[in-house]
Amino acid sequence: MGQLSFADVDPLADLSLRETTFVVVDLETTGGRAKGDATAANVDAITEIGAVKVRGGTVLGELATLVDPGRSIPPQIVELTGITSAMVRDAPKIEAVLPMFLEFARGAVLVAHNAGFDIGFLRAAAERCQIVWPRPPVLCTVRLARRVLTRDEAPSVRLSALARLFGASTTPTHRALDDARATVDVLHGLIERVGNQGVHTYTDLRSYLPDVTPEQRRKRALAANVPHRPGVYLFRGPANEVLYVGTAVDLRRRVNQYFNGSDSRPRIKEMVALTSAVDHVECAHDLEAGVRELRLLAAHAPPYNRRSKFPQRWWWIVLTDEAFPRFSIVRNPKGDSAVGPFRSRADAVETADLLARFTGVRTCTARIARSARHGPACPERELSPCPAPRDLTAADYADAPRRATALIDGVDNTALSAVLSRIAELAERNRYETAARLRDHAAAAISVLWRGQRLRALAAVTELVAARPDGYGGWHLAVIRHGQLAAAGVARRGVPPMPVVDAITAAAQSVLPVPAPLGGALVEEVALVMRWLGQPGVRIVRADPGWASPLGSAGRYAGWAAAARSARLAAEQALDSSDLLSEPHPTREQLFGRPGVDRSDRAVQRRLPRREPFSAAG
Structure with a gap:
């Protein structure tokens, strides 16, 4: 949202x-x-x-x-x-x-x-x-x-x-x-x-200004039946097609602003000129409004929403289903074990090359029969050679895709540790440019692995019920199934929340995952739900079968990745603003961040933040 x-x-x-x-x-x-x-x-x-x-x-x-x-x-x-x-x-x-x-x-x-x-x-x-x-x-x-x-x-x-x-x-x-x-x-x-x-009124005064056309003022009647409630609004065109979708905490006020000149963007004025009706959907709170907006954007792809221009156009990295698996970049993976999502194919290719290099997965594209060996069909290259050793049988090669799967699933992050060790080794040998390139690719790979593992962990939870204070002594309630919002409700101040929780849970939408990343849920929806759950004051009422990140998730290196991105920006600014002939070169810590540390002694699993217990008394 x-x-x-x-x-x-x-x-x-x-x-x-x-x-x-x-x-x-x-x-x-x-x-x-x-x-x-x-x-x-x-x-x-x-x-x-x-x-x-x-x-x-x-x-x-x-x-x-x-x-x-x-x-x-x-x-x-x-x-x-x-x-x-x-x-x-x-x-x-x-x-x-x-x-x-x-x-x-x-x-x-x-x-x-x-x-x-x-x-x-x-x-x-x-x-x-x-x-x-x-x-x-x-x-x-x-x-x-x-x-x-x-x-x-x-x-x-x-x-x-x-x-x-x-x-x-x-x-x-x-x-x-x-x-x-x-x-x-x-x-x-x-x-x-x-x-x-x-x-x-101030609304009348805004409408009186020169940038409000008479047509805009006449169409204020379209907002007459829109309530002062949170929710989603839809502007419809002459053929009842959806032109624009938005959310608001007060639908009436927000829709009125399109007719009084508050939004001066030319494309919005054009959209208002085409509008023949305004529909709305009342929502319990902002999470429900955001989720409904995302679903409507995906369903209708309204022409005046920038976010709906290319809906659901993600790239993923998957292992191919063959005797000698390799990484492949696809739009629609068939299973959940995939790395992503990526906005651009180029980013996915760079990450796939890095993962292949440190897991031993082959990068040659020839199809190899189960009875054959890796090598004869693999061209020898001096630059970017195939990471898989030559003359391997399918049984000998099987360890590489197993390591890759373990890395994707968050079971084993040995490959990430090897990447950081390689960066440190290059820096020790004063090969700073090579180390910087590897650092940037590693930071991007860690970020996408960690994000994907968190999204998949949430999508794996059969049912999770959460409550967030509404700021007035009540609660905003959400039932989440396989990462998707299944029901939403509100327990106002003075209303016992647990009966409301039981009622919305009983009426919640059934969610059946399909063979696809995140069980077929919209990436944006799962990410929105995860952000909502991470807000201050949110309490987990119950979770079946529990919610935790994998044992060897990339989250252990998330801090290093953030420091590496900051180091890159700092180094770029230093190089842009300093005279390299007179100023000292950036230090190794400025270029590459601190060396990666596997803090496995701190926690066996990265669990949810500890929260106060949720009670009916609030």
């Missing part, structure tokens, strides 16, 4: 404009370029933030601060704003100011004059500070003024001109707080103008 936006939980959609909280913000910056690396000379930074919080014409609070941009302020900006480098020398950095501003603006509509500029700088600053942008609703007074005012009345929509037109109590001075105060008066003047045109 995709990340839910602020709009999905927006409590402002049905409030009147008098009840809506606005935070009017204005920024001063060192220039007009917001995007890029903060250390780059051609990227500008914020020097001052001013904000005013208002509701119903009453000022609730103000925020104003200078910001140290970490660089000198150009003379032309000093002349325009009066803010000098000396004034911001002791000011706080944006890393300290931005969280304070976001808390000040929480739950409000952000308003700015030319909002693309101000919000663009705030979003770029959040990205550089690694702060998640909350995606608040945004209102631009420039666009609203162009919609409300005629050219004769307002030849210019500059803030100074509009402030004079509406008799603002504060004159704009190119200082953040003064300009924000002036924008408040402009906002109130514009809202007064649209009040007699049936614009009474």
Whole structure:
């Protein structure tokens, strides 16, 4: 399921404009370029933030601060704003100011004059500070003024001109707080103008803006019967075909946003123009909504969902069924013992070559009879020779595919230990480029093996019942069979959860696995269920026959693989940013991470995290 936006939980959609909280913000910056690396000379930074919080014409609070941009302020900006480098020398950095501003603006509509500029700088600053942008609703007074005012009345929509037109109590001075105060008066003047045109809520105001076509506004009636409940919505075209599928924690509010211009993407506007009906499916909680969305995407492949463009197009590595098995890359394996899934065939080929090299599985493609020997039909190559020794009978060769099967099933990870030993040996011999390539292939192989083993372990559980706190004293409940969601329910606060568990379990869908990876379940669904089970507070009510990773799973090397990926990125950045003639080369630890350690003494099995017992009392 995709990340839910602020709009999905927006409590402002049905409030009147008098009840809506606005935070009017204005920024001063060192220039007009917001995007890029903060250390780059051609990227500008914020020097001052001013904000005013208002509701119903009453000022609730103000925020104003200078910001140290970490660089000198150009003379032309000093002349325009009066803010000098000396004034911001002791000011706080944006890393300290931005969280304070976001808390000040929480739950409000952000308003700015030319909002693309101000919000663009705030979003770029959040990205550089690694702060998640909350995606608040945004209102631009420039666009609203162009919609409300005629050219004769307002030849210019500059803030100074509009402030004079509406008799603002504060004159704009190119200082953040003064300009924000002036924008408040402009906002109130514009809202007064649209009040007699049936614009009474923030949703009405969004619909009134220029980017909302009359056709979009007319189709708001399609959302009239959609409830304020979590679930899945489907936009249907003229022939009742499914155009788009999405999820929301409040279906009514989310669907309404497609008709009020909140989503400005051209393809979404095109989809809305084609829509003739909106269907919905109510769900107990977000897991059920996510699973239903995935199943609908797989069933209908809606043209306006990017994720449904190439549904179920995975690659897998399997051992062929012959006397001398070898690895093969296929789309649809017939059994569960497969390595994957892979997005690209090239990644699968690289992993198959690595596994063959360290398990002894042959890479030659000739078909060999059971009575023959490996060798005569295998071409001799100086580069990438066949890993299987020559002149082997089928009985002698059988150990190699057994090792490969044990590795895939998580029974024996000796091959992974051999890979890490080889990387260390190459590094000791100063063959850094070869070691780095092997490191990257090994990290990818470990990650895909570990992910596949976890998914298969979940898909092997006949029935698992789990509960997650809903945040209000109740429980979100899920019945999972062979990795698929079979039933979902909710036990509200004060309702004993165990009778609800028994009821949804009795009515749960029967799941019969088929000969295919993950028993035929959608890869995305099993992965979504696994992520949900791993969330904080989730409790396992019962599991039959139990849920644990294999004894020799690749999880023992998952930490090494993560460190290797980080080492690769660090080495690339070091090589990109340093002068190799004057700077020291990256260390072995920077290039290859720490050597792999088999921590078999820590645990016999990688079991589920220990959780508090689930009780009827909650």
